[in-house]
Amino acid sequence: MRVSVVSPEQVLFEGDASSVVAPAYDGQVGILPRHAPFMALLGEGTLAIRTGDEESRFGVSGGFIQVVDNVVRVVAERAQPAAV
Amino acid sequence: MAKTRALKRRIRSVESTRKITRTMEMVATSKLKRAQDRVVAARPYAAALAAAISDLLTPELAERFALLRRPPSPAKGGPARAAVLLLTSNRGLAGAFNANLIGAARERIGALEGAGYEVDLYAVGKKGIKYFQFVKRRLALARLDIGDRPTALHAEDLAQQLMAEYEAGRLASVDVVYAHFKSPLSTPPMVMRVMPIETGGRTDGPADRGSKPSVRPRVRLSANYILKPGAGELVGALLPLYVTNAVYRALVETAASEHGARRTAMKNATDSAGDMLEILRRTFNRARQAQITQELAEIVGGAEAL
Numbered sequence: 001m002r003v004s005v006v007s008p009e010q011v012l013f014e015g016d017a018s019s020v021v022a023p024a025y026d027g028q029v030g031i032l033p034r035h036a037p038f039m040a041l042l043g044e045g046t047l048a049i050r051t052g053d054e055e056s057r058f059g060v061s062g063g064f065i066q067v068v069d070n071v072v073r074v075v076a077e078r079a080q081p082a083a084v
Numbered sequence: 085m086a087k088t089r090a091l092k093r094r095i096r097s098v099e100s101t102r103k104i105t106r107t108m109e110m111v112a113t114s115k116l117k118r119a120q121d122r123v124v125a126a127r128p129y130a131a132a133l134a135a136a137i138s139d140l141l142t143p144e145l146a147e148r149f150a151l152l153r154r155p156p157s158p159a160k161g162g163p164a165r166a167a168v169l170l171l172t173s174n175r176g177l178a179g180a181f182n183a184n185l186i187g188a189a190r191e192r193i194g195a196l197e198g199a200g201y202e203v204d205l206y207a208v209g210k211k212g213i214k215y216f217q218f219v220k221r222r223l224a225l226a227r228l229d230i231g232d233r234p235t236a237l238h239a240e241d242l243a244q245q246l247m248a249e250y251e252a253g254r255l256a257s258v259d260v261v262y263a264h265f266k267s268p269l270s271t272p273p274m275v276m277r278v279m280p281i282e283t284g285g286r287t288d289g290p291a292d293r294g295s296k297p298s299v300r301p302r303v304r305l306s307a308n309y310i311l312k313p314g315a316g317e318l319v320g321a322l323l324p325l326y327v328t329n330a331v332y333r334a335l336v337e338t339a340a341s342e343h344g345a346r347r348t349a350m351k352n353a354t355d356s357a358g359d360m361l362e363i364l365r366r367t368f369n370r371a372r373q374a375q376i377t378q379e380l381a382e383i384v385g386g387a388e389a390l
Binding site for chain 1: 122125126128129130132133136139140235236239308309310311312313317318321322325328329332
């Protein structure tokens, strides 16, 4: 599935991924390919995107996550790559 | 002769001015590049946000939010104040850039006052602040610290103040006067209404590339969406982000436009310095030649006299 992570200032991630774990406002949400249409507000926490064997992590807060047609859009008010 | 010496001095002065304007042109060009990248980088977020709100928004839902409702006119007991947020640059030497923005702001203020509103002016950027202080207008806000690298935090700061006023029912509308970054060569001043959020058709004519994303309620294709929390809460949380983002876009576009305008102004200055030099050099050479000719004539005349 396609995943993109955008903040007001830039696009932080764009590409195919096998899973996404996002911090929704009421707890973690895991998204796998072919998820049903979904939309939730984001809380504050770590967003993890798994692509094959690699995992990218971002610190995000605010905004929302949207899943439509196997496209995941994480639109965060604030986002930055997490220090490993 | 005195004339050649004066000309020489002017040539030197124009030459050094040209050096300065050429350097400023190059600085503006490199800053423009980066500012332009920021404008482009801000687009996906704006588009995603507008699309998401449009997906969720239904006409019934739109009624519930103060940010979307048009307040009643002052005659009917609505707020009698309106806010104008003017974005200008901190630095000059950018041609008519700031003057155009100030002109657009004055026009909008005049229109609002004509409609019976009292206008609160929020000014960002030294040039706008200086002008309105000069005409002795009270400013609701004067910020110098944003400069030509605005961040989302700056936008949040500004938007939050305005939203608090608006949602408390003290403001009837909020307009942002900014420079629309059409291209580095075309940066017309624009007035954008950020509150109430305008839904439906766009206000600025035919769709051009990179025009603002707008929110409009549309047919619900989202009936089988899983929404957490409900659609109402989602819209409630996203509308402030939309306003903030509108302010952010205005800030980055103004910053990019400033550099574009400065580059154009400095290019023109460099070119006219070149033209001026050409004329000055020609005049100087003619004067020098005339002097030599005269000296020769004197020598020849002197030799003949012997």
